[in-house]
Amino acid sequence: MVSTTILRFVSSCWRPVVDGESIKRVGDASTGRVDGLLWYKDFGRHNTEFTSEGRGMSSDVITKAFLTTDEEFLGLVKSQWLNKPQIASVGACCLVGVVCSGLLYIANAGDSRVVLGRIEKTTKQQEEVKAVQLSSEHNASMESVREELRQLHPDDPQIVVPKHNVWRVKGIIQVSRSLGDAYLKRAEFNREPLLAKFRLSQSFEKPILLAEPTIEVHKLTPEDQFLIFASDGLWEHLTNQEAVDIVHNSHRNGVARKLLKAALQEAAKKREMRYSDLEKIDRGVRRHFHDDITIIVLFLDSNTISRSTSRNPRVSIRGGGVPSWV
Template identity: 55%
Template sequence: MLNFLWACFRPRSDRHVHNGSDSGGRQDGLLWYKDSGHHVNGDFSMAVVQANNLLEDQSQLESGCLSLEESGPYGTFVGVYDGHGGPETSRFINRHLFQHLKRFTSENQSMSVEVIKKAFEATEDEFLSLVSTQWPLNPQIAAVGSCCLVGVVCSGTLYIANLGDSRAVLGKLMKATGEIVAIQLSAEHNACIESVRQELQSTHPDDSQIVVLKHNVWRVKGLIQISRSIGDVYLKKAEFNQAPLYARFRLREPFKKPILSSDPSVSVHQLQPHDQFIIFASDGLWEHLTNQEAVDIVQNHPRSGIAKRLVKIALRSAAKKREMRYSDLKKIDRGVRRHFHDDITVVVLFLDSNLLSRASSVRTPSISVKGAGCEYLPERKARLPGAPWFLGPKPLARMVIRKHR
């Protein structure tokens, strides 16, 4: 085992490092980070570290107009998409979900829970359509899925929508004590949570194997931990749970109703001056930090680089658990690195009460940042001829600043 590990401690080829122009993001080995930036309602910081051979976490921050109409409303959108089985679904969400949200905001002429749910539904339907098209030549696409955590700040209101086990945590100032307390805003859908198991059992009363304890981990049908997602079509449509899908994904008996759901849990919060910041992160962070530990770190350190700091503290914890030094963990290449920690994405959104009080119709430049490397891109970029459907433009972070005409 030691020989195997030391064989992994080799310098990585430069081909793994995406060095774009200086648009505010930087790359340090498998770690991409944007120390600080400004959004409509305050400041933000982002970081992503890769563990899988192909990065399965995707993320974005969109600030400015949340509608197809320049009249607004204006606000900030944060998305964290933790893929599993491959990067295809998380990349798909990263390209399509926000565009659907803008379309439905235009139709409703406002932001709402209904708008967000419609955007999730449209993204799921569009991915299902793509799986149907790809199925004859690429049946394994039916077994690819993604968690989906979204936060929208608009007109002083915070909307949190979630599928899966990524998490949004609010740092709130308690005036009586001066402490910053952690408040979890997102509902998680993981079979390790008893209420999730009870929900699955109540919606599938005739299936005694709807959740199975396998190797001390609760899994839906013994296959997957999460109960809600985008994608994972093989557990939603019975016609995709058959050959030529790999046997390990196929259930012994056909199912009559979807096993997994794509209906997000959505909550609404009226933001107050004592709401200081929100941490959005994939479960790779929360495996190593509690909600309060993460909030304390953000509160007790400078804003600039705080997302990177959270990621590095999580990595140090992962190394310590394996009796390693952080410097040694950094030498392990992607793919093999997954045996030590997951892909980790963190977005910290700071809230400025003065900016929150402004009307949502105030026009501001639009900013778009997508995590995992960076480069300036024009507003429209055609896909390279012959490139796989799931790649589209290079999977680098994008930061596009557009001024309204």
């Protein structure tokens, strides 16, 4: 079944985070945020798991995978509550790309982003690559997200408030959708022995954060050259077009590393420091200088796409920051 395939795919990417470094960080009383979970998967028309019951890829299948994965994690939080209550504060933004039969499905919960590099003809009949953002984001800095939160929680005037000039959900977190973050999804996890900085003064009946992704479906064309999947740490320092230009003007091998370096150079410039000095800063401190960054660059093969086979396109992956997840 397609739903089983996607569920295993998303869950397999999520579980290593739950079992690994994030738990150690939670034990050190950190925020437990592990932003930058993003994956690409190519499912060809001939995948037997897709055809075993005559079902194909759909937005409902991907949504089910997100929700089921989130429920499984909340079950883990419940089973570990007495021994490791801070797991309730572990959460991640999640961006997934699935290519199937010439269609690109983008599912996003949080503020990661995917940008397409597309060839376009100019007025002088020259070619240039334009940036096209394909994903929708869920960050309280956006008026549309704040309005959605207010509509979902009409009786809570504090559902989204500015804190230190930054809009935050309940004054705590910037994203309105995520995997994990059990303390803002079930009231049973928003109490002692959870750290006081995560506990709300009032209980709540329905989830404050959602795990349901926003899904966009894009029909791939020969003009579509590549996709940049990246956590918000990259987009804080590079515009969509800047990132696309870097990829377009670089060799494919190591291009994700080049994007990462460009973003870190901008981060250093904003701090009025040298890039070489930023690199020397201890990983445990660098979060104060820039957010964690995870990048996947996927190069599209128009011939492969048109044939709808399961052959994988070229992919360049790079992570950076504290922590890096790829």
